[in-house]
Amino acid sequence: MSDLKDMSTEMYRAWETSMTKWWDAVLDDPQFIKGMGDNLSMQSRARKGYEDRVDQAMESMHLPSRKDVVRLARIASLLEDKVLAVEDTLLDQGDTLGRVERESLQARVDAAEALVTVQERLATIDAKLDALTEAVAAMAEPKKPASRSRSRSRKSTPAKKADAAADSKES
Amino acid sequence: MTSLLGRTAQTAKFLAADPVLTAKTGQTPHEIVFRMGKTALRYFPPSPEAEAKRPVLISMPLINTWTIFDLLPGRSVVSKLTAAGIPVYLVDWGRPGDEDEQRPLSYYIDDVLGRMFDRARRHATKHHDTDELDAIGYCVGGTFLSVHLARNPAQAKRVAFVATPIDFHSSERLARWANPDTFPLDTLIDSVGNYPADLMRTSFSWLKPSGQTAKWVGLWERIDQDGFPELWAALEQWNGDNVDFPGEAYREYVRRCYFDNALMTGGWVLGTTPVNLSKAETPALVIGASRDHIAPPTACGGLEKVWGAPCEVKTIRGGHVGICVGSTLAATLIEWFEQPEA
Numbered sequence: 149m150s151d152l153k154d155m156s157t158e159m160y161r162a163w164e165t166s167m168t169k170w171w172d173a174v175l176d177d178p179q180f181i182k183g184m185g186d187n188l189s190m191q192s193r194a195r196k197g198y199e200d201r202v203d204q205a206m207e208s209m210h211l212p213s214r215k216d217v218v219r220l221a222r223i224a225s226l227l228e229d230k231v232l233a234v235e236d237t238l239l240d241q242g243d244t245l246g247r248v249e250r251e252s253l254q255a256r257v258d259a260a261e262a263l264v265t266v267q268e269r270l271a272t273i274d275a276k277l278d279a280l281t282e283a284v285a286a287m288a289e290p291k292k293p294a295s296r297s298r299s300r301s302r303k304s305t306p307a308k309k310a311d312a313a314a315d316s317k318e319s
Numbered sequence: 320m321t322s323l324l325g326r327t328a329q330t331a332k333f334l335a336a337d338p339v340l341t342a343k344t345g346q347t348p349h350e351i352v353f354r355m356g357k358t359a360l361r362y363f364p365p366s367p368e369a370e371a372k373r374p375v376l377i378s379m380p381l382i383n384t385w386t387i388f389d390l391l392p393g394r395s396v397v398s399k400l401t402a403a404g405i406p407v408y409l410v411d412w413g414r415p416g417d418e419d420e421q422r423p424l425s426y427y428i429d430d431v432l433g434r435m436f437d438r439a440r441r442h443a444t445k446h447h448d449t450d451e452l453d454a455i456g457y458c459v460g461g462t463f464l465s466v467h468l469a470r471n472p473a474q475a476k477r478v479a480f481v482a483t484p485i486d487f488h489s490s491e492r493l494a495r496w497a498n499p500d501t502f503p504l505d506t507l508i509d510s511v512g513n514y515p516a517d518l519m520r521t522s523f524s525w526l527k528p529s530g531q532t533a534k535w536v537g538l539w540e541r542i543d544q545d546g547f548p549e550l551w552a553a554l555e556q557w558n559g560d561n562v563d564f565p566g567e568a569y570r571e572y573v574r575r576c577y578f579d580n581a582l583m584t585g586g587w588v589l590g591t592t593p594v595n596l597s598k599a600e601t602p603a604l605v606i607g608a609s610r611d612h613i614a615p616p617t618a619c620g621g622l623e624k625v626w627g628a629p630c631e632v633k634t635i636r637g638g639h640v641g642i643c644v645g646s647t648l649a650a651t652l653i654e655w656f657e658q659p660e661a
Contacts, residue, residue: 153323160536168529175492175525181501188518189503196510214417221418225356232355232434239441 338552357413369404378460399649425590472600486621497577
């Protein structure tokens with residue numbers, strides 16, 4: 149049985165080789181190619197003629213023809229093109245908004261960081277001022293009596309002057 | 320060893336169950352994160368166990384469905400990428416209708432791909448903490464991606480082009496057929512609007528007629544091979560599921576790429592901007608398939624001559640579609656994306 153299969157396969161291969169050679173000669177022959185082109189041309193004209201007649205028949209019966217349906221479908225696809233153009237614009241605007249949002253978010257983060265930095269610096273300055281005040285106070289502490297007598301003498305001078313002025317007015 | 324008759328009976332029984340109709344493709348869990356017209360951006364999350372890697376955006380071809388990159392479990396490029404920790408965003412062009420026949424090629428290359436990159440990047444920023452993407456293009460999807468990246472170099476850090484035709488005049492039979500003297504491009508588009516899916520399918524079958532018999536013989540020969548019949552059925556379903564190519568986009572694509580070979584020779588102004596691949600700044604990997612009759616390795620390798628950034632060319636074994644269901648493609652892509660960047 150296997151021999152029979154091999155034999156039939158071999159026979160087929162031989163047939164295929166000779167047929168391929170024959171087909172190659174035919175299909176590459178310029179006359180055949182020209183004939184095929186002419187035939188195609190004729191068939192397409194016939195098809196157009198048939199379709200035109202069908203359209204005419206439909207129109208005469210006041211029924212929508214293929215042309216009418218195609219016209220409607222074309223309008224629908226042109227509308228779809230416009231919708232897509234709007235979608236493109238919206239997507240582009242979405243991109244711009246996204247970019248602006250990202251940038252504004254970054255700006256807010258930068259501002260918050262700057263605020264924290266300023267607060268930290270203020271706190272540092274505050275702390276330094278406190279330290280300075282304490283230092284000044286500490287420095288001032290042992291010289292208290294002297295400063296008191298000085299202030300007293302300073303205060304006494306205007307008081308004396310005021311008293312003198314009052315005296316002169318009275319006189 | 321199954322007997323000749325037994326094998327035939329087994330094949331008949333398999334076909335009688337209508338496996339092509341019932342094949343389930345695109346099973347890897349994912350979600351649609353964005354829609355633009357018929358196009359959907361499908362997101363495949365990475366495996367949580369794997370080390371997180373840079374997300375990748377995949378541009379699939381406009382002429383077929385996306386499921387060839389997720390055909391069956393174990394035969395899926397996207398599931399292998401996600402298992403390696405790569406989040407995947409896949410551009411599924413959907414099924415253009417008659418209302419799309421006036422859409423210019425620049426709509427697909429500039430507008431749709433531009434928005435897909437944008438939405439993938441937004442999603443990746445939210446879910447993967449990165450706004451960088453890599454990219455993969457397959458077949459015509461790769462051709463579109465090459466033009467887009469040359470015009471927008473910042474979109475991807477690295478790019479891999481899989482079976483992507485660039486030097487269209489090296490596309491062998493397809494280039495001989497799609498020549499301005501014999502191919503009635505204007506008559507065709509002016510008459511039928513969108514390039515019809517059934518015509519696309521027929522053209523590809525005629526490119527290699529022996530393939531039509533070979534696939535049946537292949538099924539008969541490997542009917543008892545584990546997993547092969549299921550793969551065969553899924554591939555058949557995908558092959559038969561072409562989509563219409565929007566007319567005006569097709570006119571410009573064929574005129575500039577097949578007629579003028581403008582990606583190699585220049586002189587193509589798409590929209591209002593010239594197409595110049597030498598302005599590309601994204602390092603690229605070109606993966607060709609050794610037995611590809613749609614985008615032969617010579618047509619893919621053309622990128623190396625015109626791409627403005629470093630370009631590495633590799634050829635792996637297989638055909639145009641076969642490489643997508645083998646294991647080598649995913650492994651090659653993962654290896655490339657894991658390489659340290661220059």
